[in-house]
Amino acid sequence: MPHRTFFWFILPSLAAMFLFIALPIVSVAFQSLFIEHEQVLIEVENCGPFGCETETVVDNEATAAKREAEPLGRFNGLGTYFDRGHLATAEVSEAWSTRESLGGFLGEVMNLPFYRAMAFTLTYTFVCTPVLILLGLAVALGVNGLPRAFKGPTIFVSLLPMIITPLIGSLILFWMIDAEGIFGKTLQVIFDDPELSLKASPSLTWITLIVYGIWSSTPFAFVVFYAGLQTVPEDTLEAAMVDGASRWERIRYVVIPHLMPLVVFITLIQLMDNFRVFEPIIGFSAQANASSLSSIIYDDLRGDIARFNSAAATSMLTIIGVAILLTPVLIRTWRDFNRKRA
Amino acid sequence: MASGAMKRSPALAAFATGFVILWVIVASFPFLWTLWGSFKVQGDFFSKADWTNAIWGTRTIVETGGAFTTNGYSGAWIEQEFWRATMNTFIVVFFTVIISLTFGTLGGYALARSGFRYAFWLLMIALVFRAMPHITLVSGYLLPFFEWNVWGHLPTSIIVLVAINQPFTLWMLHSFFLNIPKDLDESAMVDGCTRFQAFRHVIIPVMWPGVVTTGLFSFLLAYNDFAVTAMLLSQENQTMIPKIASFLGSTFEEGNVMFAVAAVVSATAPLFVLILFFQRQIVSGLTAGAVKG
Incomplete structure (x- = not known):
């Protein structure tokens, strides 16, 4: 296709992506270099019966006017990146030099908002992904053995947790695990502890969120594996059986190698999707105990005073994280592409 | 794959079927529960006393007269x-x-x-x-x-x-x-x-x-x-x-x-x-x- 024709065909799509994905990234980078104006201070003289004294007070009107006039704020360079809300270099090195043990140091670092969010995001990503792949494979093997008439309805039901709006799905579970909801109540009875609440402690909240993540993404792995199982070569399986391979050996040495490319595909998609975990934290009202990179950006933007610059700096750090996560994939695709051309 | 190559022993078949049934329940129960509960009053949906209230609608009957209510929807x-x-x-x-x-x-x-x-x-x-x-x-x-x-x-x-x-x-x-x-x-x-x-x-x-x-x-x-x-x-x-x-x-x-x-x-x-x-x-x-x- 000539360049000219290609250009006209791709123009609308390219323009949309350029204006609303590429430019916003530039806008985020730009905003992250600024910081909101400081409060305007004025000196007033207070004269009372015992003489006059000068006092420094905040001029709220002037502050508001200045912030209104220049919403971007004043130039701050990379300052925002290294402040307490982000990379917190000063606090980290302080904690390192005064550390008593490695655990104490880590505990100190985990109190910093950015590292807390980072820890949750990575834990969530790297726990959910392998578990849901194994679970999806197990469900696919099970469903594949069902009589034909049951397969359709089973797949229908299995799709529900994935198709459901993430915020709605997490709300539904949130109401059930409430201390007065059916799961919360049952757990209290099982552990014989009327005070037990899944929302109370950070570790229980983390577990709840991870369980939600597995619940909502297993169907995706299941559907992909199920489709893959339909194309397992029959001849190879029969040959393996003639050679005396047990059922387990047939799965291990024929079915699983056949599904390997699918595992790579699911891992890639799930790493991308789990890294941006956001809605469950809002749905479970879990900000106090767990925060992800996306949710701290949301909180910055949603607060009483929107902190655009802080949100922008976190966004830039998140984008860098995504880039690191994607590098191996991009390199692989690049090699494949070159091999195909050669 | 439906042919003889994947025939399973009865025990394995029972286990696999049980696992699928468990998954179906895990996947669908929250939706059914919420759908059912949406026609009750809050006292039943979150029941302090007894979870079976949500099924029979005990508080709903007391508060609205019927076992189902569409108050939430309206x-x-x-x-x-x-x-x-x-x-x-x-x-x-x-x-x-x-x-x-x-x-x-x-x-x-x-x-x-x-x-x-x-x-x-x-x-x-x-x-x-x-x-x-x-x-x-x-x-x-x-x-x-x-x-x-x-x-x-x-x-x-x-x-x-x-x-x-x-x-x-x-x-x-x-x-x-x-x-x-x-x-x-x-x-x-x-x-x-x-x-x-x-x-x-x-x-x-x-x-x-x-x-x-x-x-x-x-x-x-x-x-x-x-x-x-x-x-x-x-x-x-x-x-x-x-x-x-x-x-x-x-x-x-x-x-x-x-x-x-x-x-x-x-x-x-x-x-x-x-x-x-x-x-x-x-x-x-x-x-x-x-x-x-």
């Missing part, structure tokens, strides 16, 4: 004006899907037919854009949109959702068009069609299966979105999902939770119908990218 739809949010959602989703597919088919077709290296680079950039958390982009929109006075309107979030949708749409339709033989449009061009005429008269009539599948996923993205619509729409233009989130802001006043429950069930219904009719397309769409690698 409260959400009429009192809290959930119908307005539903209409907004319909507008946003409808236009997002139409515009996404129009842009996407043109772009995906071009990418599939261009042999040049830059087509590959565009696809790679689209993959990176696909992985971008939406909220990072939103923090880039807010200040400029405030400055230009376009914040809060439905068209703004429609165009933003279209853009966020493009990377995925391009990938999906690109791989779909690769499967339509090149000879088809090229023979039309030999007969004197321009590229666009060939697209219009030869490709468009055969592209519908791929477009429907891609459209389903565009629909889901627009319908399920929270980050963009919650941040970019003003109060009166809110769509369903941010509206439900805002019910919760004012919650734990008696009854208000039930509005949210009713709204949640209402918002789930269209998705349910969607799977009912398009299960096959959803499954084939999910696997399209995977099986072809």
Whole structure:
């Protein structure tokens, strides 16, 4: 296709992506270099019966006017990146030099908002992904053995947790695990502890969120594996059986190698999707105990005073994280592409 | 695979069936429970005394006289004006899907037919854009949109959702068009069609299966979105999902939770119908990218 024709065909799509994905990234980078104006201070003289004294007070009107006039704020360079809300270099090195043990140091670092969010995001990503792949494979093997008439309805039901709006799905579970909801109540009875609440402690909240993540993404792995199982070569399986391979050996040495490319595909998609975990934290009202990179950006933007610059700096750090996560994939695709051309 | 090669022992078959039944319960029970509970009063939905109250509706009978009540629904739809949010959602989703597919088919077709290296680079950039958390982009929109006075309107979030949708749409339709033989449009061009005429008269009539599948996923993205619509729409233009989130802001006043429950069930219904009719397309769409690698 000539360049000219290609250009006209791709123009609308390219323009949309350029204006609303590429430019916003530039806008985020730009905003992250600024910081909101400081409060305007004025000196007033207070004269009372015992003489006059000068006092420094905040001029709220002037502050508001200045912030209104220049919403971007004043130039701050990379300052925002290294402040307490982000990379917190000063606090980290302080904690390192005064550390008593490695655990104490880590505990100190985990109190910093950015590292807390980072820890949750990575834990969530790297726990959910392998578990849901194994679970999806197990469900696919099970469903594949069902009589034909049951397969359709089973797949229908299995799709529900994935198709459901993430915020709605997490709300539904949130109401059930409430201390007065059916799961919360049952757990209290099982552990014989009327005070037990899944929302109370950070570790229980983390577990709840991870369980939600597995619940909502297993169907995706299941559907992909199920489709893959339909194309397992029959001849190879029969040959393996003639050679005396047990059922387990047939799965291990024929079915699983056949599904390997699918595992790579699911891992890639799930790493991308789990890294941006956001809605469950809002749905479970879990900000106090767990925060992800996306949710701290949301909180910055949603607060009483929107902190655009802080949100922008976190966004830039998140984008860098995504880039690191994607590098191996991009390199692989690049090699494949070159091999195909050669 | 249904043949003798995969015959199982009875014990294994029983175990596998049991596992599938367990999964079906895990996947469906929360929905059934919430659907049932949405017709009760809050005292039953969250029962302090006894969880079986939610099944028999003990408090519901005391408070309303019947075992079922539609108070949650009337409260959400009429009192809290959930119908307005539903209409907004319909507008946003409808236009997002139409515009996404129009842009996407043109772009995906071009990418599939261009042999040049830059087509590959565009696809790679689209993959990176696909992985971008939406909220990072939103923090880039807010200040400029405030400055230009376009914040809060439905068209703004429609165009933003279209853009966020493009990377995925391009990938999906690109791989779909690769499967339509090149000879088809090229023979039309030999007969004197321009590229666009060939697209219009030869490709468009055969592209519908791929477009429907891609459209389903565009629909889901627009319908399920929270980050963009919650941040970019003003109060009166809110769509369903941010509206439900805002019910919760004012919650734990008696009854208000039930509005949210009713709204949640209402918002789930269209998705349910969607799977009912398009299960096959959803499954084939999910696997399209995977099986072809």
